[in-house]
Amino acid sequence: MQLSESKAILFNKLFERDVCIRCILRLFKITEISTYRETQQFIQLLFDVGKLIGNENKLVEEYDFLFYKRKAEILDSDVQPQTCHSSLKDQFIKNPFHTFDKINKCVVCHGILQCVDDQKFIAILVDEIQKKQYQFEAFKFQVKTPIGCQIRQIIIVNQCISEIGQIDPLYEYIRTPNFATDIKICVKWIMCSLLSESLKVPSDANDDRFQICLNFENIGDDVKQFEQFKKIISDIDDQMWEEKITKKLKMNDPQLKAETHNRLMQKKNQQSQPFLPTQSNLEKISKLTNAQISSYKIVNVNYPVKLEVSTSYQNIFIKGNYIKLGRYISQTPWIIDGNKIYEDSIEDLVSAEACKIFKPSSVKFHSGGREDIDVRMLGNGRPFAIELVDPHQGVLNQTQEILNQIEAKINSQNVVKVTPLSYTDTNIFGELKNSETNKVKAYCCVVECKNAINADLIEQANQIKDLVIKQKTPIRVLHRRTQMVRDKIIHSLLIKKINEKWLLVYVLSSAGTYIKEFIHSDLDRTVPNLCSLLQNECDIYQLDVIKLYEKINEAVIFDFKNLDIECGCKI
């Protein structure tokens, strides 16, 4: 770092005010990483500064080399866990940063930049991360710091510069908001290499798979720091608000004007809240002039800094098609009042094995549509995807062999089977949605008729093509679905007689058609329906979904008409 006399004077002032060396370097916007890391060079720096201010040894004598700042008495804070506000009590709990509570703290960073390269701290941190048992090859490092640090920065810089009393272009630069290097970046510079040494994996900012996030928080101090500014900011806000409502008060009658003004004023005051430490409030404070800021003080360090370490791994998506061979298996676990209504569910059966291998925190099941509980899903299967959220053992297991293993395990149970699985990503959601709304489906059902069957009408029904039916929301789902009329298309029918009163009906229809209601007419709320086509009273016995097609065309209809033969039903 190149020193000039004005720099040295400011350096000395900040040093006297208990700012740690790393924070001073930040305020001068030093971006050379080694300057922050090579702490043994700090003494030389202090010596050089001392020379320029005319007293070589002053700063060196006052230096506390353990904490990179001036020696100071460690005062007992006046806030204790017993006396603080209940919402802030959790700042006193034991967390990885707890051991650094009673130290010689810098007034700006509260110990964060002073302790991040402490061997003990790194050891505790590494321990925390390894306890969570993740498998990873590299990590991405994220840091969050308390917002109050920036306020303290602004205040102390302004105070020091006004105390010096000289006008200097350098000081004007330093005073501009957001000039200083951010604390987060410094933490990353210092910690990345240390962490990667201890964890024995490289740190890579472009590798999104495994993320370690350090969240330093100090809400108690932040709230106190921001509270000071409440009056002045609300005065400025009031002024801006007055300007904003001049448009609404463009009326000549003074009484009406006063009334409207009062009404708007009441509305504004209703929304008044405490001045919270947020990013938007920080920006308002940075806009204050230097003269205004100089009247504020730094609040004494009262609360300890709390650190939360969180880790996460990128979600893994697996897709495939499933078929359902049995009935009374729900799509997802159906639980009412803590009781499982149906024992098995497709979600459980399909994702159990994957969960054992990948060990995710949770799993989500997505499918392209669903079928009723008592309906089988056959043929080429329904597309689905499982999302393994935050898998702990993701790295080495993302291979095709593992997928084959999972598939074999699921298929061996003979209840639900899956097609060859593959890995995918978030694009699968578009595909699933598309499948739900656009695919054409073939069903097979067993239908009983009340009266004798008319063979001519059956012939007629077999000839229909693209019949448009209007379905009102079926009564059985009316309690949870919107009441409306849905237009659906029956592309083709294939009806075969089983005996005098029983039929086997194949239906080819657009996505989302309620087949049961088409057959039994749902008290004539679905028209036209099979009862009207066959002039008979029909009811459905059982239903299977046989095949899914991409979209309707001649080839599909041809294939559909031959499904009877393909399925091998013997009548």
Add this chain to the structure above:
Amino acid sequence: MQQLEEPQVEEQQQQQGQDQDDDLMIPLNVQARLAEFTDRYFVKSFSEHQYVFQHSNRLYLSGINKNHPIVKSDSDIKEIEFTQKEQHVKGKKKKGGLKVKSDTVMLKVHLENGEVYNVVAGQDGYIIEMNENLQKNKQYLKQYPETKGFVCIIQGCRK
């Protein structure tokens, strides 16, 4: 993946012993005559001339039963007058439905022979839907009073 499993007809006959369950969508007992659609899903309750069927999802279906004079009379229906204003429900929670009591008059039925009968809602709650088929097919009320000729669907009052 292309083969279909055993034909469904055979499978059914294996399951004859299974009991009919109110919660089942489709009973698997083939030997018993398949119950009417309304018997399968609904719990029926009758008053002197009308009925209220409650579905397993707690919606009510209401109308006149086969002992009603309209059904028993020889005379055909001349006109069905909807005495309440049409109100459309919106959304999943069916907001905006007409609030009715069990004795609110929903229909005034005029027979050919001049007799006029009032049909009441039969259940407290909010109307989800009136049976629109009665406008075009008046005879449903007389021929199929307990199925296609129902009068309205009511959502019970929220607790």
